[in-house]
Amino acid sequence: MATSAFGQCNLLPRTTTVNPTQLHSPLYSLSLPFHRQSITSSPALSFTQSQGLGSAIERHCDRSDLFQTCAVRQLTGSVTSAKGHRFAVVVARFNDLITKKLLEGALDTFKNYSVREEDIDVVWVPGCFEIGVVAQQLGKSQKYQAILCIGAVIRGDTSHYDAVVNAATSGVLSAGLNSGTPCIFGVLTCDTLEQAFNRVGGKAGNKGAETALTAIEMASLFEHHLKA
Numbered sequence: 637m638a639t640s641a642f643g644q645c646n647l648l649p650r651t652t653t654v655n656p657t658q659l660h661s662p663l664y665s666l667s668l669p670f671h672r673q674s675i676t677s678s679p680a681l682s683f684t685q686s687q688g689l690g691s692a693i694e695r696h697c698d699r700s701d702l703f704q705t706c707a708v709r710q711l712t713g714s715v716t717s718a719k720g721h722r723f724a725v726v727v728a729r730f731n732d733l734i735t736k737k738l739l740e741g742a743l744d745t746f747k748n749y750s751v752r753e754e755d756i757d758v759v760w761v762p763g764c765f766e767i768g769v770v771a772q773q774l775g776k777s778q779k780y781q782a783i784l785c786i787g788a789v790i791r792g793d794t795s796h797y798d799a800v801v802n803a804a805t806s807g808v809l810s811a812g813l814n815s816g817t818p819c820i821f822g823v824l825t826c827d828t829l830e831q832a833f834n835r836v837g838g839k840a841g842n843k844g845a846e847t848a849l850t851a852i853e854m855a856s857l858f859e860h861h862l863k864a
């Protein structure tokens with residue numbers, strides 16, 4: 637939100653450069669309501685990573701370069717605190733060297749966002765193929781605000797990889813659609829074990845931590861704006 641001559645409203649520069657990794661930060665979720673949409677860019681109005689969006693608008697933007705969304709209601713999930721929300725995590729045991737680290741990252745994020753341990757249930761399944769059916773059942777129980785689905789599929793010699801990836805992807809998607817509870821896709825699909833390790837605390841961060849934040853945002857969005 638930014639204050640303009642029109643009062644409190646959402647002002648977005650048409651030309652903002654956003655680093656995708658920032659889109660998961662609390663700052664962006666709060667101040668950039670439709671961050672999942674594409675935002676066109678031009679160098680003229682880019683802003684540095686250390687600046688908040690609000691200050692960037694105040695400092696750099698000519699008002700003619702902003703589009704007004706005052707009359708448009710924009711709904712977004714908050715990630716300031718997830719206290720009181722309940723989450724289930726479905727974790728595949730297959731490749732558990734990797735999935736245990738994804739789970740650790742997710743649990744760390746939940747803790748950092750004030751989710752209480754007693755509000756988290758972790759359900760282990762044999763492999764990614766089994767995630768969907770379990771996520772759907774958990775979602776339908778209405779006990780959780782979001783279900784985080786964690787697994788790791790690593791390519792072998794045959795087409796088995798594609799079968800498992802497709803099953804995991806459509807299973808998690810169907811679980812969310814059929815249950816009405818957000819089911820978050822935290823499944824790594826890697827060509828090599830090295831790629832997987834890079835994504836569980838290596839040079840590509842921890843994807844479990846990132847997807848937990850997505851679960852928090854979706855839980856908030858549903859809880860505050862999309863309740864049936």
Ligand SMILES: Nc1c(NC[C@H](O)[C@H](O)[C@H](O)CO)[nH]c(=O)[nH]c1=O
Binds near residue numbers: 762765796
């Ligand atoms: N190859 C991988 C599997 N395969 C196992 C299946 O997910 C499933 O458990 C089995 O086919 C019985 O239905 N699972 C993974 O999670 N990751 C893999 O790389």
Ligand SMILES: CC(=O)[C@@H](O)COP(=O)(O)O
Binds near residue numbers: 790
């Ligand atoms: C998911 C896979 O690709 C793997 O576990 C199966 O390996 P392979 O294709 O060599 O049988």
